[in-house]
Amino acid sequence: MRSRAGRTTLIIVGMVALLVGVVFAGQGANLIPGSSMTGDRTWLYIGLGLAIVGIILLVLGIRRGGANRRDL
Numbered sequence: 001m002r003s004r005a006g007r008t009t010l011i012i013v014g015m016v017a018l019l020v021g022v023v024f025a026g027q028g029a030n031l032i033p034g035s036s037m038t039g040d041r042t043w044l045y046i047g048l049g050l051a052i053v054g055i056i057l058l059v060l061g062i063r064r065g066g067a068n069r070r071d072l
Contacts, residue, residue, distance in 0.1 A: 010061030018054030021047045 026032040028044025037043040 007061050007064045010057050010064065014054045014057030014059075014061055016054070017057060018051050021049070021051030021054055023047070024050060 023032065024037065024043050024047030026047070027035055027037040028040055028042065028047055030039040032038065
């Protein structure tokens with residue numbers, strides 16, 4: 001994914017995954033009330049995993065952008 005669209009996609013998907021992961025983890029840790037996920041540790045672990053995937057995607061998207069600046 002060396003194209004600008006590919007980098008942008010990685011960054012957007014990474015941000016969404018990170019945000020959803022944080023919300024899931026918050027609900028699983030009983031920090032965000034109001035859903036059936038609240039207080040269920042399963043969602044805490046799913047949220048943490050999703051947040052880590054989001055961070056990895058963000059880093060990949062940002063790093064790919066830095067490598068291509070030389071080509072311009």
